[in-house]
Structure formats: structure tokens, C-alpha cells
Amino acid sequence: xxxxxxxxxITKRYGAHIGCADVxxxxxxxxxxxxxxxxxxxKSTLLNCMAGHLRPDAGSVVFDTRGHGPRDTVTMSExxxxxxxxxxWAFVHQHARDGLRMGVSAGGNVGERLMAVGARHYxxxxxxxxxxxxxxEIDAGRVDDRPTTFSGGMQQRLQIARNLVTGPRLVFMDExxxxxxxxxxxxxxxxxxxxxxDMGLSAIIVTHDLAVVRLLADRLMxxxxxxxxxxxxxxxxxxxPQHAYTQLLVSSVLQV
Amino acid sequence: xxxxxxxxKTFTLHNQGSAVIEVLNDVSLTVSSGExxxxxxxxxxxxxxxxxMIYGNYRAQSGAIRVGxxxxxxxxxxxxxxxxxxxxxxxxxxxxxxxxxxxxDVVAEPLRAVGVGSDEARTRAKELxxxxxxxxRLWSLSPTTFSGGEQQRVNIARGFAHPYPAMLLDEPTASxxxxxxxxVLSLIEEAKARGAAIIGIFHDEAARTRVxxxxxxxxxxxxxxxxxxEAIGQYNESAA
Amino acid sequence: MTPSxxxxxxxxxxxxxxxxxxxxLKGLAIPGYQVPFASREMPMPYGWGTGGVQVSAAVLxxxxxxxxxDQGADDTTNAVSIRTFFERTAGVATTTATPEATVIQTxxxxxxxxxxxxxxxxxxxPIPEPLRFLEPRESETRKMHSLEEYGLMHVKLYEDIxxxxxxxxxxxxxxxxxxxxxxxxxxxxxxxxxxxxxxxAIQLFGAGREQRIYALPPYTKVVSLDFEDHPFxxxxxxxxxxxxxxxxxxxxxxxxxDAGGRMFVCSDTDYCEGRQSDGHRGKxxx
Numbered sequence: 034x035x036x037x038x039x040x041x042x043i044t045k046r047y048g049a050h051i052g053c054a055d056v057x058x059x060x061x062x063x064x065x066x067x068x069x070x071x072x073x074x075x076k077s078t079l080l081n082c083m084a085g086h087l088r089p090d091a092g093s094v095v096f097d098t099r100g101h102g103p104r105d106t107v108t109m110s111e112x113x114x115x116x117x118x119x120x121x122w123a124f125v126h127q128h129a130r131d132g133l134r135m136g137v138s139a140g141g142n143v144g145e146r147l148m149a150v151g152a153r154h155y156x157x158x159x160x161x162x163x164x165x166x167x168x169x170e171i172d173a174g175r176v177d178d179r180p181t182t183f184s185g186g187m188q189q190r191l192q193i194a195r196n197l198v199t200g201p202r203l204v205f206m207d208e209x210x211x212x213x214x215x216x217x218x219x220x221x222x223x224x225x226x227x228x229x230x231d232m233g234l235s236a237i238i239v240t241h242d243l244a245v246v247r248l249l250a251d252r253l254m255x256x257x258x259x260x261x262x263x264x265x266x267x268x269x270x271x272x273x274p275q276h277a278y279t280q281l282l283v284s285s286v287l288q289v
Numbered sequence: 290x291x292x293x294x295x296x297x298k299t300f301t302l303h304n305q306g307s308a309v310i311e312v313l314n315d316v317s318l319t320v321s322s323g324e325x326x327x328x329x330x331x332x333x334x335x336x337x338x339x340x341x342m343i344y345g346n347y348r349a350q351s352g353a354i355r356v357g358x359x360x361x362x363x364x365x366x367x368x369x370x371x372x373x374x375x376x377x378x379x380x381x382x383x384x385x386x387x388x389x390x391x392x393x394d395v396v397a398e399p400l401r402a403v404g405v406g407s408d409e410a411r412t413r414a415k416e417l418x419x420x421x422x423x424x425x426r427l428w429s430l431s432p433t434t435f436s437g438g439e440q441q442r443v444n445i446a447r448g449f450a451h452p453y454p455a456m457l458l459d460e461p462t463a464s465x466x467x468x469x470x471x472x473v474l475s476l477i478e479e480a481k482a483r484g485a486a487i488i489g490i491f492h493d494e495a496a497r498t499r500v501x502x503x504x505x506x507x508x509x510x511x512x513x514x515x516x517x518x519e520a521i522g523q524y525n526e527s528a529a
Numbered sequence: 530m531t532p533s534x535x536x537x538x539x540x541x542x543x544x545x546x547x548x549x550x551x552x553x554l555k556g557l558a559i560p561g562y563q564v565p566f567a568s569r570e571m572p573m574p575y576g577w578g579t580g581g582v583q584v585s586a587a588v589l590x591x592x593x594x595x596x597x598x599d600q601g602a603d604d605t606t607n608a609v610s611i612r613t614f615f616e617r618t619a620g621v622a623t624t625t626a627t628p629e630a631t632v633i634q635t636x637x638x639x640x641x642x643x644x645x646x647x648x649x650x651x652x653x654x655p656i657p658e659p660l661r662f663l664e665p666r667e668s669e670t671r672k673m674h675s676l677e678e679y680g681l682m683h684v685k686l687y688e689d690i691x692x693x694x695x696x697x698x699x700x701x702x703x704x705x706x707x708x709x710x711x712x713x714x715x716x717x718x719x720x721x722x723x724x725x726x727x728x729x730a731i732q733l734f735g736a737g738r739e740q741r742i743y744a745l746p747p748y749t750k751v752v753s754l755d756f757e758d759h760p761f762x763x764x765x766x767x768x769x770x771x772x773x774x775x776x777x778x779x780x781x782x783x784x785x786x787d788a789g790g791r792m793f794v795c796s797d798t799d800y801c802e803g804r805q806s807d808g809h810r811g812k813x814x815x
Contacts, residue, residue, distance in 0.1 A: 061367050112676045119680075134663060134684070138691055141684050148687065149680025155690050155756040177691045219388035226387065230401065248387055252366035266345060266366040273347040277303030284304070 035097050037062045037203060037235050038083070043092035045078050051259040052078035056092070058254065058264065062202070065229055065236045067250030067267060069243060069282070075259035076239045077207060083237065084124055084205045085114045096121075096203070119149050123196035127208035129188035132195070133180050139166060139191055140176040146199045165194040169224060186217035190224065197228060204229075204236040210245055222248050243286055247271060255279045290455050290486035291320040291343065296352030296362075298335075298342060311512045312338050316352070318505055322454065325477065325487040327497045330507035336490050339507055340457050343488065344379045345369040356455055374402050378453035382460050384432060384444040392418065392435075392443055393428045399451040410450075417446035421472055438464050449476050456480060458489035462496045474500055539586040539619040545569055549587035549742070553733055556744035561706030562674070563657050568740040578611055578636060579737030581653035585634045588649055588733070589615065594622045596630035601638040601779070601796030608636075625799050637700070639721040641778045641800040644730035646747065652715040654736035657743065659703045659713040679711050682754055690759055699764070705752045712743060712751075719753065720765045720779045726751035768793040771813030773804035 036059035045052035053075035060066055068076045081087040083094050085106055093105045099121065106114055118124065126132035133142050143162040144152070152158050163173045169190035171183075180188050189209065196204065209225070210218040226249060229236055238249055246253055246267055253270045255263040255278065263276040274280045296316040302308045313335045320326045328336040341347040343354055345361045354361045357376045361369055373379070378399070386395050393414050400410035418428055421442040427435065432443045441464055448456070458477070462470045470493070477500045480487060491497035497504070537543065545567075552566035571579040589595065595615055599608040603625040611634060612623050624630050627642040634651040644650060660670045663681050673681065682703055689697045702719035704726075706712050714725055715734060725732065725745065732745040745751065755761040766780045771792040778800055780793040792813045795801035805814070 064367055111672075115676060115678065137663065137684060137688055140691055141687050144687055145680055145684050147680075148683040149678065153683070153757050155687065156758050158687065159691070216389070223387045223390050251370050265348075266369055268346050269348055269366075272341070273300075275301070275348065280303050 037097050039095040041093045043082050043089045045082055045089045053259045056261055060235055062235055063233050065250045067246030067253045068239045069246055070256035074256040076256050080205055080207055080239045119146050120199055121202050123201040123204040125192055125196055125206040125209050127211045129192045132192040135181050138177045138179055142195045143198050165198050169194040185213055204234055206238045208240050290322045292355040293318050294353050296349050296354055299350050313510045314512045316510045320486045320488055322484045322486050323481055325481055325501045327501040327504045328490050328507050329504050334508040334511050336507050340459055344457055376454050378448050378456040380445055380448035380458045380461050384440040388433050389431050391429045392432045396446045396450055413450055421446050445473055455486045460490055462493045536618045539589045541586045546587045549583055552742040556742050557746045560745050560749050561710030561712040563741040563743045565740055566742050568737045575738040578653040580735030581634045581651050584651045584733050584735035589619050589621055589632055593631045594624050594629055596624050596633045599636045602798045627799055637716050639724045641797045644728055646729040648730035650730050650732045652734045654715040654734045657713055657736040657739050657741040659711050682711050696759055703754050707750050718779055720763045722753045723763050766793050770795045771811040773801045773809045774811040775804055
């Protein structure tokens with residue numbers, strides 16, 4: 034089987050400071066990988082390098098494209114990369130405001146990616162938008178409302194709908210449940226789990242919340258100071274951590 | 290079906306002076322299809338640890354753990370996940386679910402994961418929940434608010450939803466009344482009859498005698514039989 | 530009035546005009562592409578046509594005959610002062626008759642009489658960037674143009690339909706030029722959009738405050754954006770002109786008394802007067 038995403042020796046420095054260093058892994062179709070670590074561990078830098086938002090200083094990010102097989106997204110042309118990011122890739126931001134157009138209706142937000150790839154039939158765009166609002170449990174009656182009138186959880190679900198409407202194969206998520214109430218988080222996690230399973234999505238989730246990765250991620254990468262210190266099956270890493278830092282991380286979680 | 294050879298397990302506590310604790314040493318055992326084997330031994334002998342290793346939850350330091358021919362010690366996460374999804378079921382003592390997901394969906398999920406349609410999966414889930422005497426009015430609620438016994442039965446229903454060829458059962462009859470205990474034992478007998486290889490921990494001696502074909506005393510794999518291994522187990526279980 | 534010798538021909542110095550002409554030529558070479566230029570301070574406030582005036586100054590020659598319209602009218606303050614400005618600084622002949630003019634500066638209209646080869650139509654543009662409404666970052670809109678990422682433009686039209694049931698954008702209606710650049714045609718009514726395409730005259734667009742020039746060479750293909758199930762429509766008030774009776778011209782609605790009385794008249798004053806002198810009469814004509 035060809036990996037969907039193959040990351041080799043990704044390194045990103047900010048001057049003398051290391052963002053992330055020598056990160057390599059393969060992600061296979063349908064796999065969900067979590068990246069955990071404390072603030073400044075390099076997990077967001079790594080995510081942005083993979084998603085094409087940052088250019089790594091070294092290394093390659095090879096994505097198995099639909100049309101042309103495995104391609105290095107670091108060296109591909111910008112138009113190609115931007116095309117990927119609105120078709121086969123999706124990016125869910127921690128703050129819905131960064132991922133939504135707040136001045137545009139919910140339907141327009143969901144429809145944008147469709148229109149970006151050439152949809153030109155208003156009725157079809159709208160019915161797809163309504164269908165997706167339903168899938169993320171937003172009442173169809175809200176299709177013409179702006180996200181400014183939505184709760185935080187609804188905004189996050191709208192962001193997910195907007196990202197998934199074009200049927201991407203790889204979703205990057207940056208703290209997708211951050212800043213939400215615990216009860217809202219639970220609903221969002223359940224929704225994400227269902228979508229990942231039903232659409233056969235691969236996903237990379239950056240978070241500092243171990244409970245989130247336990248529920249969503251098949252496998253886990255633990256980062257510290259820009260380096261990967263441990264990597265494996267999620268429950269194995271959490272229940273039988275091998276590295277000193279992971280042991281500290283796991284034992285630091287408050288129990289309720 | 291389940292085959293362990295020369296498996297050993299140590300815990301290294303990096304944040305407690307790098308203490309190294311040997312828990313299991315040189316475990317070799319084989320369980321065939323249609324066979325049910327009980328793990329026995331005093332508390333702290335490493336029964337749960339061994340079970341978790343077979344499930345891939347704990348990492349073995351050496352040796353091979355083969356389930357359906359695949360060595361879990363050498364496998365990639367995705368391969369272990371595939372084995373867990375299709376081949377190897379695990380009924381733990383604790384129910385862990387996403388909050389707010391209805392009981393019916395919790396039980397149906399293992400079937401959905403192997404591609405069974407939503408309706409068919411729910412039908413099977415309803416059968417099991419009814420069989421285990423979970424009142425129908427609870428099916429649409431999340432099991433997180435249920436009593437310990439109800440949660441245990443939901444956990445069993447979930448574990449038996451998909452006909453796994455290999456199963457691990459950790460105290461499946463604990464905290465059950467006589468009627469439900471009987472249901473669980475008959476589920477185990479049915480699983481054996483269809484050819485499942487089963488490894489279980491049963492403190493309930495009568496149950497063990499009834500469903501198990503043989504017993505393996507884990508303490509013979511335990512170096513020195515120290516009590517510290519139990520402490521490790523608790524540390525890890527609390528994180529679980 | 531005689532040209533004042535204190536000014537260079539058409540007010541701007543030759544170096545500036547040369548710089549602007551280079552921008553115009555580049556604009557003509559890449560139809561619909563916004564060319565940055567070093568806009569000068571003009572003796573009028575931004576929003577009064579500083580971009581159009583600089584473009585006119587750069588293209589005027591002593592032999593030209595100049596016409597200025599504001600919302601179609603030759604006789605409004607803005608039109609009169611710009612016309613006078615070039616009478617004084619360039620000494621060019623002026624006219625109000627569309628067919629006689631060689632350079633026409635316009636704010637918000639295209640004349641009703643079809644333009645011909647050899648004519649230049651200069652538009653005053655307030656906001657040249659059609660994507661600005663939804664994307665405030667200039668770096669991002671430039672990238673969108675260069676990569677032809679125009680999905681956002683349809684989001685604006687989508688929003689119109691979802692809110693009003695139809696595309697309610699009635700002026701500054703976005704167009705695609707030669708199947709490449711999406712362009713803001715300045716705030717002309719969408720009634721005028723069909724006249725943009727396949728036009729024999731040169732069309733130049735100047736935005737002074739935003740420092741952009743863009744252009745449509747003669748006979749350029751210009752298509753108004755729309756949806757398959759909500760096609761573009763060039764609409765106007767459903768009345769004949771009250772003065773000349775024309776059915777084919779864009780109309781202004783004029784309130785005539787305090788009792789809600791109103792009349793519809795041609796916004797193109799030259800066209801209306803021409804028809805009236807040919808004997809056409811509307812119902813409100815005296």
C-alpha cells in the first residue's frame with residue numbers, strides 16, 4: 034500500500050531556534066494520527082510545514098495525489114499546492130474565525146470550496162450546503178445566517194462542513210476542540226469520529242489534550258523541543274509510555 | 290490462533306530514578322481456535338499486564354505475540370488496529386466511550402468499523418442489549434451515567450457484537466447478578482462453539498470451571514513475584 | 530478660454546504622462562489586469578475622478594475633442610469642472626455629442642450611442658479590486674488573480690441570491706475578461722455591462738487613490754459572471770423615458786414634487802436631447 038502522506042526529515046528553524054527537526058513518518062489512507070506535546074514543542078510548526086503554510090528548511094512532504102501519484106508538495110508549484118489545499122486537503126483551525134468568512138452566510142461558507150473548483154449552479158451548491166449543515170448537525174434553517182450569530186461549537190462544526198464538502202482525503206486539524214466547553218467538545222469529537230470513519234478520511238490532529246487523541250487518533254507522535262521522542266499506537270503510548278518525557282506528560286494529566 | 294513465544298516485559302520508570310521493574314519473563318503459550326484458557330495467579334502476578342500485551346496495549350521488550358499469524362510486537366500501529374478491528378476482541382473491566390453517544394451506537398460501533406451497515410449493526414446491538422437485560426428506555430442514552438453493572442453489560446454487548454476469531458476477557462462476570470452472569474457465560478460458550486480462541490481472567494471459580502478448557506498460572510512467568518508490578522498496573526490504569 | 534502657459538499641456542508633466550502611458554500600454558497588453566502606477570496629487574479631492582483625469586491627461590493630444598459625463602450627464606458639477614480643467618490646461622476642443630468626441634471621460638455610465646473605432650472611453654474607478662469585498666488582504670487578492678482563483682467572486686453572487694432571491698448586485702457587476710482576469714467595470718449599472726465586450730473603442734480605467742490602471746483593448750471578450758440557474762440580466766427600470774420616449778436607454782428616477790410624483794428620464798443627457806431634437810416626445814415632455 035502507498036502511504037497517503039510520506040514525511041521525510043522535515044526541519045524548520047527560526048534563526049538559531051529549532052521549530053522542528055528531522056521529523057519523518059508515513060501516514061496511510063484512513064489513518065488518524067495525533068501529535069501531542071507542550072506549547073513550543075514544534076507540533077504546530079510541523080503541521081504548518083505539512084499543510085504548505087510554512088516552507089520547511091529541509092525535507093520533503095510527499096502526498097499521493099489523485100492524478101499524478103506521489104508528489105513532493107514542498108517543491109511543487111504554488112498553484113498546484115493551493116489547488117490541493119482546496120480539493121484533497123482540508124485544514125481545521127483552532128479558532129473558527131481563522132477558517133471561516135465571518136461576513137458570509139453559512140451556506141456561502143460551505144459553498145465557497147465548491148465554487149472554487151468550478152461549481153456554477155446555485156441550486157446545487159445550496160442543496161449541497163444544506164446537506165452538509167445537516168451532517169454537522171446545524172439546522173438547515175440557519176443556512177442564510179452569518180457565523181457571527183453562531184455559538185463557538187456551531188462555528189467549529191461549520192468550519193468542518195466547509196472543509197469536508199469537496200471530499201478531501203487528508204484533514205489537518207490544529208487544536209480542533211480548543212476553546213470549547215467540555216460538553217461541546219464531546220459532541221464535536223463524536224462528529225469527527227463518525228465523519229472520519231464514514232468518509233475514510235486520513236487526519237493529522239495537533240493537540241495538547243490527551244483525551245482528544247485517545248478518542249480520535251489511531252496513533253500518536255509525542256514531540257518535545259522540536260523532536261519526536263515517541264511514536265506508536267495511541268493507547269500503547271498513553272498506557273505504556275517508554276520515553277521519560279511521555280511518562281511525565283501522561284502522569285501530569287489531572288484525573289476527574 | 291493466539292501464540293506467544295519467549296515474551297518478556299519490563300517497566301522503566303524514568304521519572305522515579307529510572308527504576309526497572311521486571312514483570313513477566315519468557316512467556317510462551319498457545320491458544321487454539323475453539324479453546325478457552327484462563328489466566329490464573331495471585332493478584333499482581335501480571336495477568337492483566339499479559340492480557341494488555343496480547344492486545345498490543347503494552348509493549349513487549351522481547352519475544353513474539355502472534356494473533357492470527359501476525360506478530361503484534363513487530364507490527365505497525367495500523368496493522369495492530371486492523372487486527373483489533375477484525376480479529377481480536379477485548380472486553381476490559383472498564384467502559385470507555387465518547388460522552389453523549391447513545392448506548393445503541395456504542396454497541397453497534399465495532400460492527401460499523403468492519404463495514405456493516407448502520408441498520409444491520411443496530412439490529413444486532415438491540416439483540417445483545419435485550420439479551421443482557423438493559424432496559425430499552427436506556428438504549429438512546431449515553432452509558433456514562435449508568436450504574437457499574439449496567440456499564441459492564443454494555444461493555445460485554447459491545448465486545449460480543451462482532452464475531453471476533455480471538456477474544457480477551459478481563460473479569461467478564463464480575464459485578465453481575467446470576468441471570469446476567471448466565472447470559473455472559475452462554476455468550477462465551479457460543480463464541481467457543483463458532484471457533485473463537487479465548488483468553489480470560491475469571492475470579493469467579495465456577496464460571497472458570499464451566500467455560501475454560503485449561504488454566505495457565507501466570508506467576509510462573511513472574512520474576513521474584515514482587516508487588517511493585519501491581520503498582521505499575523494502577524498507575525497505568527488510572528491514565529486509561 | 531485660452532490655455533494657461535503656466536501649465537504643461539494637460540496639466541501633468543511629460544515624465545508623469547510617460548509613466549502613465551506605460552501603465553496604460555501594459556494594461557492594454559494584459560486586458561483586465563490591474564497595473565500599479567504612481568498616482569499624482571491632482572487639484573481635486575480623491576473620489577472626484579483623480580484616476581480618470583490622470584488617464585485622460587496622458588492620452589489627450591491637441592487635436593482631440595473631449596467629452597465628460599457624470600452618471601450620463603454632461604451638465605453636472607463634476608463633469609463641468611473636469612471639462613473646464615482640460616479646456617484650461619490643454620486647450621482641447623470639447624463637446625457633449627458622443628459621436629463627435631475622441632476622448633470621453635465617464636463616471637458610472639457608458640454612453641447609449643455605440644462607440645466607434647478611434648474613440649477612447651476613460652472610466653473613473655473608486656475601488657478597482659473586485660475581490661476586495663470579501664478578501665481584505667491585497668497580498669492575497671493579487672495571488673488569487675495570478676492563480677486565477679476566482680471562486681470567491683461567485684460567493685459574493687451566491688450571497689446576493691441567498692439574501693434577495695436573485696443577483697441583486699446592480700452596479701459594479703463583476704466581469705471576466707478574455708476568460709482570464711476578473712475585473713470590476715467601475716460602478717456602471719449592470720445594464721451597461723453588455724457594452725463592455727466587443728467594443729470598437731479603447732476602454733481605460735483609472736483609480737487615483739488606489740493607484741491602479743487597467744484596460745480593455747477594442748473588441749475584447751467580456752463576460753458578466755453568473756450562475757447557470759441565475760443567468761446575468763442587464764436590467765433597467767421598466768418604463769420609457771418621460772422626455773424622449775426612448776425604450777432602450779438607462780433611466781434615472783426623478784422625484785418631481787412632495788407628493789411622491791416621479792418621472793423616469795434618460796441618464797444619458799446627450800442621447801435624450803438628440804432624440805428630442807429629432808422630434809421624439811415622452812409623456813412627461815413639456
